[in-house]
Amino acid sequence: MRTLHTAELLVPGAGCEPLPDGAVLVEGDRIAEAGPFAELAERHPHARARRWPGVLTPGLLVHGGDALLERTYYPDDPYEVTELGADPISGEAELEALKITEARWGHSARRGTQKLLARGVVAVTGRFTVPAVRTAVVRSGLTVLPPAASAPPPSLDPFAGRDAAEQAFYGVLEPGAPARFAVFAAQDVQALPARGATSCVATVIGGRLLHRRR
Structure with missing residues (x-):
């Protein structure tokens, strides 16, 4: 089963250019493609589409x-x-x-x-x-x-002690990478620290939707 996860803004990784109406195509536990939703949907008309509000980013590291x-x-x-x-x-x-x-x-x-x-x-x-x-x-x-030599104090909030939200990203959303990402109810990445990680609406690990805000 192929699934297209799309959001108002896709941020593939730290330092990457944000892509409005971007999407990742998930096949099994991997990302098969990443790019504009319209293009991916046209190439994969039978893929199931999941539309999320906000910003789709790599999952976070605590x-x-x-x-x-x-x-x-x-x-x-x-x-x-x-x-x-x-x-x-x-x-x-x-x-x-x-x-x-x-x-x-x-x-x-x-x-x-x-x-x-x-x-x-x-x-x-x-x-x-x-x-x-x-x-x-x-x-x-x-x-x-493994534990990091230099890291922020332990916190349930991955953004705590970070200068920018991108510092909490784990991995890059690109073809061949693990399907491991999150979606946040925010307009852009810069808004995430103020909005907080509790604005998360979905978390995917290994291609599986493990959290979805009700």
Whole structure:
């Protein structure tokens, strides 16, 4: 099945020229073509088309994934929110008081990866040592990279600590590249840091739509 993902603006990668009404043609887990939607649609009339509002960009990279998923606990809504609140919990003393089992860490990590996917994240850095967390990350589809020597502090917001949105891009949307991208409800890339990663409307990894804003 071939799918054409198109948005009001396509930004293939950092430093690339934005393309109004651009699109990427996804075949399997790869990008087969990228270019103007009208041209791709004419060449591939039987491809399914998904039209998104806003800006289509490479997926985003978050640093410190181990801190976000192994040293931050995400309360289960609605079961734990009444007692613990809805905000993520971190800090050695706070986590020790919760007496979290490995199984609970795994459940928390699944909730955490969903928050990352909902922010257009497709890759994280870090070393995961808790087996249940590692399993949750692998199953989420997120790419895991080694820790970076110099990186912004860990944050669910990929744009935090960045001078420009392009600094958070992971990869380039070009033929042969992995089909790994996100769409944000924004007019252009410059607006993304102010709009925030929660403006993400769709996240695709390996050609699969893993997040779609309802």
